[in-house]
Amino acid sequence: MKKVFTFLFFLLTGVFSVQAQVEELEIENNYTVIDSTFLIQEGVASYYGTRFHLRKTANGEVYNMEHLTAAHKNLPFGTMLRVVNLKNEKAVWVRVNDRLPPNSKRVVDLSKGAARELGMIRDGVVRVRLEVPDQETIASLMEYFDENKPDDIRLRLYPVPLEVTRPSIELLEMMMDLPGDLVLSRGK
Template sequence: MRAFTAMLLPLLLTASAAAQEVEITDNPIAEIVQPDDAETEIGGGMASYYGNELAGNRTASGERFDPGQLTAAHRSLPFGSLVRVTNTLNGDSVVVRINDRGPFTHGRVIDVSTAAAREIGMHRSGTARVKLALLSND
């Protein structure tokens, strides 16, 4: 039985990961962000991400949550703000659009969508230490 379990476990983990795959649907942010956009560091801390179970729910901005969009929740930034989120562990970054309020867990500074979590390599761990930079195209 132990040998069977050892053989079956990797298959289950692979199937579970495949079931959680999210395809980035439409990325209008890529069309907005320009290389010469100014960035203002606004701190950092721990980030987490929204699970797929919240897909379709209304965000605080009124739009429906889509795990395939590059969006995020922040406590105070205005809706529509573009923020570069950089995983300090691996240096990967993604630009997200703020469309919700949160996170409401102590010690967290931002909740990103599933697609954004994949982009910066935090989809397996669930959390990551990040740096945040507000983008402006002045």
Template sequence: MLAQPTDLGVDSTLVIEEGIASYYGRFFHNRKTANGEIFDMEGMTAAHKNLPFGTMVRVTNLRNGKEIIVKVNDRLPQNSKRTIDLAKGAARKLGMIQMGLAPVAISVLKPQGIARLMDYYEDDVPTGLRLRMYLKPIAVEKDTTVIFAWPFDPLAF
């Protein structure tokens, strides 16, 4: 059974995306990533479709509750069915080597991370990313004012 991020102690206000993680390794080892770094298959890095290079994210395996922190330094193709592609070393720490794929929650490390992403994307947030700020609890007061009543009496207003 799949856990919800909140069941695993993940702060839901920091979760920006959920989906399927995969990993890559030997074929790309020591080659350049999309941002120009040399890929280390044992590193703690990831490829993502849209997140800015250098973004640090927490990836939580929703099957076993394990979590890691990775840096985005590579790109996934826009038509990929995967949400994030992890370096093999990161995937090993997440406990997903055997299966090859894992359902994950991706979250920023601090609320300021969401603010930075909102500034980065301005009004063009990619589909699938949830960027919202809840710095304070939202209080809602219930308005009990009757606006219309039946039968309608226009002289009552």
């Protein structure tokens, strides 16, 4: 009787877990799930072009409006950012080489080449999401800002996800062959 009960328990548990997985997949297919692990900021972006073309940027480089670069209020020069246009989900990687004024309402000012990649030339100003490439960049930004991190920048380190393995059918069958008092005992 205990074997039958144990078998039914594992069978029903397996059915419910499969059903939960199917529901989970349906949810993911109906909605876009954004992995926010590397998201550091959201806000408004604009771009600049011919007026500043071939002038020096804040880090001393000569600005080329066709290169994939950006101006940011606080991020260190050389920081690589993935900028995602929230209107059309187009993305581009840029390198910070210039500064926005401290009182700017924008989070980033892009080169004309980057704006073209994002499909924002016609709009001029769009809502964007800024992401960094990896956890190491987040750690280096935490070190860079130390205790003076701007309030509108999000810096969080995430642990490496654990891999969970479900028991195989063979393991369940082996458990069925064990005496009932071993399967249902709690380590007495």
